[in-house]
Amino acid sequence: MKHRRSIELASPGHHAVEIEKETLATLPQWYVLHGRCRICRHETSIDGREIARRYGHDLSLANLAKRLKCQGCGNRSDNLLLLQKLPRD
Numbered sequence: 001m002k003h004r005r006s007i008e009l010a011s012p013g014h015h016a017v018e019i020e021k022e023t024l025a026t027l028p029q030w031y032v033l034h035g036r037c038r039i040c041r042h043e044t045s046i047d048g049r050e051i052a053r054r055y056g057h058d059l060s061l062a063n064l065a066k067r068l069k070c071q072g073c074g075n076r077s078d079n080l081l082l083l084q085k086l087p088r089d
């Protein structure tokens with residue numbers, strides 16, 4: 001069985017997001033970021049603007065995923081970055 005990628009994109013629909021290229025600055029604003037711990041399944045929403053202030057707008061989503069730390073168990077490795085697309089009015 002193939003090893004699952006460490007990052008899942010939960011973006012339904014047609015707008016594919018390339019996490020290696022996409023950064024906090026280029027990510028369309030109707031996406032909401034979530035992080036999920038691979039170990040304890042703790043899930044939390046991520047404030048993209050807060051992350052951008054701390055790490056800079058040029059941080060790629062792939063790099064952001066690597067920096068995720070679980071607030072439940074403290075796990076730092078292999079956490080998932082999930083993208084949720086908000087309905088646009």
Ligand SMILES: [Zn+2]
Pocket residue numbers: 037038039040041042070071072073074075
């Ligand atoms: Zn955890």
